[in-house]
Amino acid sequence: MPELPDVDVYIEHIAARTLGHTLERVRLASPFVLRTAEPPLAAAAGRRVVSASRLGKRIVLGLGDEAGPAALYLVIHLMVAGRFKWKPAGAPVPGKLGLAAFDFDSGTLLLTEASTKKRASVHLVRADGLAALDPGGVEVLGSDVGAFAARLRSENHTLKRALTDPRLFSGIGNAYSDEILHHARMSPVKLTSRLTDEEIARLHASIHVVLEEWTDRLRKEAGEFPEKVTAFRPEMAVHGKYGEPCPRCARPVQRIRYADNESNYCPTCQTDGKLLADRSLSRLMRGDWPKTLEELEAKKTQGRAASAPAGSFAARAASFIPERAAPADADAKTSAPATPAPAGPNAKDYARRGGAIATATNAPKKKSAVTATDASAPAPGRATSPAAPGRATSPAPGKKGSATAPGKTGSAVAPGKTGSATRGHSRRR
Numbered sequence: 001m002p003e004l005p006d007v008d009v010y011i012e013h014i015a016a017r018t019l020g021h022t023l024e025r026v027r028l029a030s031p032f033v034l035r036t037a038e039p040p041l042a043a044a045a046g047r048r049v050v051s052a053s054r055l056g057k058r059i060v061l062g063l064g065d066e067a068g069p070a071a072l073y074l075v076i077h078l079m080v081a082g083r084f085k086w087k088p089a090g091a092p093v094p095g096k097l098g099l100a101a102f103d104f105d106s107g108t109l110l111l112t113e114a115s116t117k118k119r120a121s122v123h124l125v126r127a128d129g130l131a132a133l134d135p136g137g138v139e140v141l142g143s144d145v146g147a148f149a150a151r152l153r154s155e156n157h158t159l160k161r162a163l164t165d166p167r168l169f170s171g172i173g174n175a176y177s178d179e180i181l182h183h184a185r186m187s188p189v190k191l192t193s194r195l196t197d198e199e200i201a202r203l204h205a206s207i208h209v210v211l212e213e214w215t216d217r218l219r220k221e222a223g224e225f226p227e228k229v230t231a232f233r234p235e236m237a238v239h240g241k242y243g244e245p246c247p248r249c250a251r252p253v254q255r256i257r258y259a260d261n262e263s264n265y266c267p268t269c270q271t272d273g274k275l276l277a278d279r280s281l282s283r284l285m286r287g288d289w290p291k292t293l294e295e296l297e298a299k300k301t302q303g304r305a306a307s308a309p310a311g312s313f314a315a316r317a318a319s320f321i322p323e324r325a326a327p328a329d330a331d332a333k334t335s336a337p338a339t340p341a342p343a344g345p346n347a348k349d350y351a352r353r354g355g356a357i358a359t360a361t362n363a364p365k366k367k368s369a370v371t372a373t374d375a376s377a378p379a380p381g382r383a384t385s386p387a388a389p390g391r392a393t394s395p396a397p398g399k400k401g402s403a404t405a406p407g408k409t410g411s412a413v414a415p416g417k418t419g420s421a422t423r424g425h426s427r428r429r
Contacts, residue, residue, distance in 0.1 A: 004171030015052035082120035137170035
C-alpha cells in the first residue's frame with residue numbers, strides 16, 4: 001500500500017500538473033470505484049483544481065469555481081494495489097487494470113489497480129463529508145515528542161499495531177513501520193504502555209529519519225512521474241527481507257505472519273535475540289518452537305540428521321511420511337542369481353522399482369493361464385474331456401452345456417448348471 005512517502009511524492013507530481021487547470025470530466029471503467037452518490041460525479045466537471053493535499057493515505061483534490069474556494073473535494077484512496085499514471089489528454093482507460101480516468105485540460109490522470117480485490121475508492125464530497133473521511137491520526141512529522149507520546153500512550157497496543165493504526169498516526173503502514181522499528185532497535189510486539197520516555201523519544205526520532213529519508217529518495221527516483229511505486233524495495237533494511245542478512249548485524253531477518261500481512265524484524269537488533277512466534281509454524285510446533293536463533297539453527301540441523309529424537313517436531317513430521325518397503329538383504333542379493341527383467345504385466349512394476357519386483361524373487365509363482373503346450377493336461381483334481389484344438393468341448397452325458405471345472409462359468413458350465421456352448425455364455429438359475 002502506498003504510504004506517506006509514496007503519497008507525498010504522488011501529490012507533488014499531480015499538483016504540478018493539475019493546480020489551476022480544469023477537470024473536464026471523469027470516466028469510470030468500474031462503477032464500484034465510486035463510493036458516493038451525492039453530489040453526483042457530473043458536478044465535478046468544469047471545476048478548477050485549487051488544492052492538492054493528503055488526508056491520511058488519501059489524496060484530496062479541491063475543486064472550486066473560477067474565483068472561489070474549493071466547493072467539492074475529490075478524494076482518492078489507493079488502498080493496496082491502486083496506482084496513478086499520467087498520460088496525454090484523452091488517453092484510454094486500460095482494459096484490465098483501469099478503474100477511472102480524470103481528464104484535465106493539461107492531460108489525463110489514470111487510476112489503475114493490479115488486484116482481483118478491488119479496494120481502491122473515489123469519493124466526491126463537500127467540506128462536511130471530507131471531515132467524515134478523516135480517520136483522525138496525528139501527522140507525526142508535524143508533531144513534537146510530547147504530542148507523539150500522548151497519542152502513543154492513549155491506547156495499549158503493540159508498537160506495530162499502534163504505528164499502523166490510522167486513528168493514532170497518519171500515513172504509516174506495514175512497510176515503513178518495519179523500517180522505523182528496526183531503525184529504533186525496538187520490538188514490534190512491545191506494548192506501548194511499557195515504553196519509557198527515552199524509548200519514545202528514540203522512536204519519534206526514528207520516524208522522522210526514516211520517513212524523510214525515503215521521501216527524498218523517492219523524489220529522486222520518480223523522474224517525470226512516479227510509476228514504480230511499491231512497498232518492497234531492495235534498499236529497505238528488513239521489510240520483505242525474510243531470511244536475508246540484517247544490514248546492521250548480518251543475522252537473518254525473521255517475520256510474523258498475520259492475515260494478509262507480515263511483520264519483518266531482526267531478532268538480534270530488536271528483540272535481544274528472542275525469536276517471536278510466527279503464528280504459522282509456531283502453532284504447529286507448539287512447545288518445540290525455538291526461543292532464539294541459535295535454537296532455530298540447532299533444530300534445522302536436527303531435522304537434517306538421519307534420526308530424530310522421539311517426540312520432537314522432526315519425528316512428528318516424519319510420522320506423516322509413508323515408509324518405504326525395506327530393501328532386500330544385501331547378502332541375499334549378491335548370492336541369488338540375477339533375475340532377468342520380466343515381460344508382461346510385471347514389466348512396469350519392475351521398471352518402477354529399479355529392477356526389484358514387488359513379489360519375492362524366490363517364491364513359486366502361480367500360473368495365471370494355461371499355455372498351448374500344456375493345454376491338454378488336466379489340472380490336478382479336475383476331470384475334463386479331451387478336445388481338439390479350436391473345438392468346443394462336448395457336454396457331459398445327461399448334462400446341458402459343455403463341461404467345465406466345478407463352480408466356474410463360461411462356455412462350459414459346472415455340473416448341475418445349464419447353459420449353451422454355442423451362445424458362449426452361461427445362464428444362472
